Amino acid sequence: MTSSFVPAAAAGFGTGLSLIVAIGAQNAFVLRQGLRRQAVLAVVVICALSDAVLIALGVAGLGAVVTAWPAALTVVGLAGGCFLLCYGVLAAVRALRPGDGQGLSTRGTTTGSVRAAVLTCLALTWLNPHVYLDTVLMLGSIAADRGSLRWVFGAGAMLASLAWFAGLGYGARLLSGVLARPAAWRVLDSLVAVTMLAMGAMLLLRTL
Structure with a gap:
């Protein structure tokens, strides 16, 4: 049994990583904060801990409950779509009308910015129905096939989430030299705006 732990955990890690790495609103936000x-730290912890909770719920079998209550995903989809559209508009405004000191020199950790980052991260994480589909339903159903090793599989997926968000958040600073100029931030905000607006529109179209 012990010899089966590593393959099960590795399978969970690979599966979890394949679902998390896809470009999306949450990853774009973590990259920008990084x-x-x-x-x-707060953003990485929120993302990784949220994924861990959702993966655990999926492994525990909550996927059947979510499937039986589709109205819940509809409500989440409507709220999430509206939020993504609003965030995308704000990013577009930043790109079109950059403020003074748009570069990295304006970074800081004031209470207001931390609070705003935490609230935005929570919204991007918990108001995205794709998160529930990927973690609770998909990972949960795959883990169920592992039988007694389903929690080992789930632990591997949780580790993949932590490794990805930590790498994305803290590894982003390696690009600080490229993004030291305001013009580069306008490009980044433009990409964020396109990502958020596209995902928000798709969420609303699929939900309505």
Whole structure:
């Protein structure tokens, strides 16, 4: 049994990573916070801990409950779509009308910026129905096939989430030299705006 732990955990790690790495609103936000070095630890912890909770719920079998109550995903989809559209508009405004000191020199960890980052991260994480589909339903169903090793599989997926968000948040600073100029931030905010607006529109279209 012990010899089966490593393959099960590795399978969970690989499966979890394949679902998390896809470009999305949450990853774009973590990348931006990492580049600005604002509330990186809080954002990484929220993302990784949220995934861990959802993966645990999926492994425990909550996927059947979510499937039986589709109205819940509809409500989450509507709220999440509206939030992503609003966030995308704000990113577009930043790109079109950059403020003074748009570069990395404006980074900071004031209470207001940390609070805003935490609230935004929570919304991007918990108001995205794809998160529930990927973690609770998909990972949960795959873990169920592992039988007694389903929690080992789940632990591997949780580790993948932690490794990805930590690497994305803290590794982003390696690009600080490239993004030291305001023009580079306008490009980044433009990409964030396109990502958020596209995902928000798709969420609303699929939900309505």
